[in-house]
Amino acid sequence: MPGVPLQHFLVVGLLLFALGLYTVLTRRNAIGILMGIELLLNAANINYVAFARYSGTPTDGQIFAIFVIMLAAAEAAVGLAIVLGIYQNFASIDVDAAHALRH
Amino acid sequence: MEPTAVSTLRWIPLLPLLGAVVNGIFGAAIQRRAGKGAIAVLAVAPIGGAFAFALLAFVQLLGLPPEGRMLLDVVWRWIAVGSLQVNVAFMADPLSCTLLLVITGIGGLIHLYSMAYMREDDAYWRYFAYLNLFTFAMLVLVLADNLLLMFVGWEGVGFCSWALIGFWWREPVNTTAGNKAFIVNRIGDCGFVLGIFAMFWTVDTVVFRDIQAHVGLLDGRMLWGMPVVGLATLLFFVGATGKSAQIPLHVWLPDAMQGPTPVSALIHAATMVTAGVYMIARLHFLYALAPGTLAVVAGVGAATAILAATIGLVQDDIKRVLAYSTVSQLGVMFVAMGVGAWSAGVFHLVTHAFFKACLFLGAGSVIHALHHEQDMRKMGGLRTQLPVTFWTFLIATLALAGAPLTAGFFSKDEILWQAWSSPLGSPLLWTVGVVTAGLTACYMFRQIFLVFFGENRVDPHVAAHVHESPAAMTVPLVILAAGSLLVGFLGVPEAFGGANRFAAWLAPVFATGHAEGHHAAHAASLEWMLTAVSVAVATTGAFVAFLVYQRRTVSADAMAALGGGAPYRLLLHKYFLDELYWATVGRGVLLLARIGAWIDRRVIDGIVDGSATLTRGIARLEGRFDAVVVDGLVNALANATGALGARLRRVQTGNINTYLYVVVGTVTLVLIARLF
Numbered sequence: 001m002p003g004v005p006l007q008h009f010l011v012v013g014l015l016l017f018a019l020g021l022y023t024v025l026t027r028r029n030a031i032g033i034l035m036g037i038e039l040l041l042n043a044a045n046i047n048y049v050a051f052a053r054y055s056g057t058p059t060d061g062q063i064f065a066i067f068v069i070m071l072a073a074a075e076a077a078v079g080l081a082i083v084l085g086i087y088q089n090f091a092s093i094d095v096d097a098a099h100a101l102r103h
Numbered sequence: 104m105e106p107t108a109v110s111t112l113r114w115i116p117l118l119p120l121l122g123a124v125v126n127g128i129f130g131a132a133i134q135r136r137a138g139k140g141a142i143a144v145l146a147v148a149p150i151g152g153a154f155a156f157a158l159l160a161f162v163q164l165l166g167l168p169p170e171g172r173m174l175l176d177v178v179w180r181w182i183a184v185g186s187l188q189v190n191v192a193f194m195a196d197p198l199s200c201t202l203l204l205v206i207t208g209i210g211g212l213i214h215l216y217s218m219a220y221m222r223e224d225d226a227y228w229r230y231f232a233y234l235n236l237f238t239f240a241m242l243v244l245v246l247a248d249n250l251l252l253m254f255v256g257w258e259g260v261g262f263c264s265w266a267l268i269g270f271w272w273r274e275p276v277n278t279t280a281g282n283k284a285f286i287v288n289r290i291g292d293c294g295f296v297l298g299i300f301a302m303f304w305t306v307d308t309v310v311f312r313d314i315q316a317h318v319g320l321l322d323g324r325m326l327w328g329m330p331v332v333g334l335a336t337l338l339f340f341v342g343a344t345g346k347s348a349q350i351p352l353h354v355w356l357p358d359a360m361q362g363p364t365p366v367s368a369l370i371h372a373a374t375m376v377t378a379g380v381y382m383i384a385r386l387h388f389l390y391a392l393a394p395g396t397l398a399v400v401a402g403v404g405a406a407t408a409i410l411a412a413t414i415g416l417v418q419d420d421i422k423r424v425l426a427y428s429t430v431s432q433l434g435v436m437f438v439a440m441g442v443g444a445w446s447a448g449v450f451h452l453v454t455h456a457f458f459k460a461c462l463f464l465g466a467g468s469v470i471h472a473l474h475h476e477q478d479m480r481k482m483g484g485l486r487t488q489l490p491v492t493f494w495t496f497l498i499a500t501l502a503l504a505g506a507p508l509t510a511g512f513f514s515k516d517e518i519l520w521q522a523w524s525s526p527l528g529s530p531l532l533w534t535v536g537v538v539t540a541g542l543t544a545c546y547m548f549r550q551i552f553l554v555f556f557g558e559n560r561v562d563p564h565v566a567a568h569v570h571e572s573p574a575a576m577t578v579p580l581v582i583l584a585a586g587s588l589l590v591g592f593l594g595v596p597e598a599f600g601g602a603n604r605f606a607a608w609l610a611p612v613f614a615t616g617h618a619e620g621h622h623a624a625h626a627a628s629l630e631w632m633l634t635a636v637s638v639a640v641a642t643t644g645a646f647v648a649f650l651v652y653q654r655r656t657v658s659a660d661a662m663a664a665l666g667g668g669a670p671y672r673l674l675l676h677k678y679f680l681d682e683l684y685w686a687t688v689g690r691g692v693l694l695l696a697r698i699g700a701w702i703d704r705r706v707i708d709g710i711v712d713g714s715a716t717l718t719r720g721i722a723r724l725e726g727r728f729d730a731v732v733v734d735g736l737v738n739a740l741a742n743a744t745g746a747l748g749a750r751l752r753r754v755q756t757g758n759i760n761t762y763l764y765v766v767v768g769t770v771t772l773v774l775i776a777r778l779f
Contacts, residue, residue: 025763033759099757 009050017043030083030093034076041072106312107167112176112193115156115203116242122149123235130228139227143218146231150214150238154207160195161204169611172197175248182251186307194248194311198612201449202245202381205456209373210238212579216464217365219575220471230270230363237263241374245381250299250309253382257295257346260375261288267370268362280358287355291345295382298338305331315388322392336389336396340403343379347433350407354681356430360422364467367422372429372463373456380436380452387445387613397527401441405535408434410678412542416549417663417674420477421466424550428503429459431539435518438536442528444521446609450594451518453605454510457590458502461583465496468572468580469554474565479550484559488569491577493555495584500551502587504544505641510591515540516634517596523633537637544644552652596630 020039027033045065052061083093090097126133126145134142164172174195182189195203214234221230240259247253262285269281303309305324306317324331343349348356359371370376383390383400390397408431415427432455439448470477472489486493502509505516519540523533559566571577594605650656663671676682756762 021767025760025767028760095759099759 006050006054009046013043013046013050016046028094028096030086030095033095034079034083037075037079038072041068044068106173106175106194107163107171109163109174109176111156111159112174112195112246113178115153115160115207116193116239116246118149118152118156119235119238119242122146123232123239126228126235127232130232134228139222142228142231146235147211147214147218149235150207150211153238153242154204154211157200157203157207161200164195164197164200170614172611187303187309189249189251189309191252192248193246195246196612197609198381198384198449199245201453201609203242205453206238206241206245206374209456209460209583210369212582213365213369213373213460213464216467216576216579217363219573220365220467221363226270233263233266233270234366234369237267237370237375241378244378248310248312250302250311253385254295254299257342257378258292260370260378261285261292261346264288264359264370264375267366268359270362270366274361277361280361284355284359287352288345291342291352294338294341294345298335298342301326301331301335301338305335311385318388318392330393332389332392333395336386336393337399339382339386339389340396340400343382343437344403345379347376347379347437348430349379349403349434349437350410351680353407353411353430354684357423357426357677360420360426364422364463364470367426368460368463368467371426372459376429376433377436377452377456380433380440380448383440384445384449390440391443394527397441397443399441401438401527401532404434404437404441405532406434407431408438408539409535409542412539412546414674414677415546416542417671419479421469421479421482421550421554422463422477424479424546425459425462425466428543428546431543432459432503435515435536435539438522438532439518442521442525442532444518444525445613446606447514447517447521449609450605451514454502454514454587454590457583457586458499458511461495461499461580461587462503464576464580464583465492465499468492468576471572471576472569473561474568476562476565479553481560481562482554483557483561484555485569486555489571491571491580495580496555497551498584499587500547504547504645505540505637507638508591510587510589513591513594513596516637517594519637520596520630520633533633537640540637541640541644544641545648548645548648549652552648556653
């Protein structure tokens with residue numbers, strides 16, 4: 001895709017980031033928040049890969065992106081485990097239910 | 104000659120010590136598990152062993168040439184400080200060997216007697232532990248080769264005496280008597296200790312042999328303006344008056360009769376109270392250089408002899424009569440010491456030990472039979488019920504009264520003869536001695552008549568159960584009575600055709616003292632005559648007792664009323680000496696104590712209270728400062744922190760969305776700030 005300029009990628013990334021942020025800020029559902037975080041991370045990934053493509057050393061950004069994907073997987077695992085814990089304790093996955101960190 | 108070194112002497116005191124330790128520590132358990140018999144065996148066996156070793160020492164001494172008769176057993180070096188070299192060393196010469204045989208022999212008999220006498224007592228083991236400990240201390244006293252070790256024994260017997268007088272401590276009167284004995288003895292001990300100091304100061308040694316060897320150094324030496332010898336001997340004599348109950352320190356001995364009767368026999372008649380006499384005999388080489396002190400000794404002895412004998416005339420307690428008799432007889436021994444008749448005094452000590460132990464044990468047998476009745480007014484007519492006790496008591500009384508051919512006759516007449524004929528003696532001393540002999544016969548036969556003759560005045564409840572004592576008690580009585588009859592023949596004076604083996608046996612010890620008695624020129628006829636007089640006086644005394652208490656030709660009450668009753672009251676109250684001591688010494692000490700208490704309360708307490716009040720004031724100020732300033736600062740800080748925390752906790756809502764809004768808002772603000 002030689003014809004696509006850098007700005008287009010950045011706009012897509014920005015839109016994705018805005019959507020993710022909106023999801024994180026507005027959702028009460030813990031899983032929804034986790035999904036928003038995924039969006040945020042992938043927005044960053046698009047930026048990484050795009051900048052890498054237009055810079056002299058394309059591998060750096062790609063390596064970072066792969067690290068982020070891996071990190072996101074780990075984060076999702078830990079995050080889901082926490083959500084499971086919250087559900088077992090509060091019979092709900094609404095994050096406001098766990099605002100006091102105790103019953 | 105050098106003493107012969109042996110290593111057997113140490114067992115003489117050690118065996119009784121062993122018995123005392125075993126019975127003293129494990130006695131209660133042994134008595135519970137194995138019974139009183141085991142306790143008695145553990146107590147009597149060591150005394151028997153000690154007696155065997157004493158006999159061995161006696162035989163060893165006999166095997167040596169007379170002038171070399173001294174055994175020495177150095178156990179260990181005790182004190183070595185500068186020139187003070189003191190060994191724990193035991194020395195047996197004829198003098199100490201004589202005492203050894205008396206202590207272990209008569210002591211063994213009294214142990215046997217105690218087995219039966221104390222049978223009913225629960226503290227059987229404690230009694231025998233003390234009795235063994237006493238024997239140990241007395242043997243140390245006698246065997247010591249130096250003044251310090253002798254002092255250890257001296258204090259040891261004092262302690263045991265205290266413990267045994269107050270043996271039945273549930274009765275306050277007994278413990279009081281024990282304390283009295285201990286305190287009065289302390290006064291005497293002061294003199295003894297000062298005497299030891301004087302010796303060490305002047306001759307630089309406390310060993311008897313060395314003092315004797317260096318006695319020449321003392322000639323003419325002065326201490327505080329007094330000749331050393333005179334001062335030291337006087338101080339030692341003060342010690343002797345305490346232990347041997349001489350005026351003015353005799354007051355404890357009659358009260359000491361509160362202890363069990365065998366104790367009275369062993370400690371307060373036969374052995375411990377003779378320690379003063381022994382000490383003077385041991386130090387005779389010093390006393391020989393101090394004629395002034397000897398005059399004091401003889402004077403005090405004579406005064407004690409006659410005063411105690413007169414008090415003995417009116418006592419109603421069977422043991423008190425014997426106690427005053429003991430005081431009186433000790434006075435007679437001191438008369439002997441005072442006129443330089445060392446071996447005669449020691450001889451009387453030995454014979455007295457036999458018959459006085461016999462008398463006390465006899466009295467104990469009577470008391471035992473009458474269930475602890477001691478008042479002679481509640482006795483009488485007991486001779487048929489207690490035949491063995493009666494006969495032995497009679498024999499011992501005859502010996503004490505000086506009936507011819509008994510032990511007391513030879514020893515007492517030897518002393519009387521010396522009191523007359525010695526260069527230090529005088530007819531006055533002899534007269535006092537003879538009068539004492541008369542009084543002695545009188546009060547002793549008064550006792551015989553009151554206890555064994557006349558109508559039976561025993562409490563009817565008790566009278567039904569009167570019975571002769573068991574063999575363990577009568578056998579020692581018989582042995583002692585036999586001794587009272589026979590021991591005298593060891594020392595038959597030459598005037599009576601005897602060899603006076605006793606004096607010859609002791610002669611090596613006293614060789615350096617006065618040339619004793621037996622002046623070549625002395626007229627045997629004079630001695631016969633003096634003896635006849637003293638026997639006549641004694642017979643008269645006994646006859647008076649017979650008239651008053653048996654025939655009742657003269658009533659005792661009429662005698663008491665003589666002279667308006669004043670002399671009787673004087674005697675009954677023991678010359679009011681206890682009252683005098685109480686009024687002067689007792690009150691004086693109490694007054695001192697009260698002054699001391701007042702000073703304590705007003706001056707010392709005042710200072711202490713003052714400093715306490717001051718401290719309390721300072722503390723109160725400091726407390727105020729702490730409460731206001733220090734606590735104020737700390738509290739203010741805490742309050743400020745608390746208030747701040749209260750504000751800040753509002754921020755921590757726990758709501759994730761809030762946090763996220765804050766994060767996003769902040770990042771946005773930072774970005775905006777970066778852009779512009």
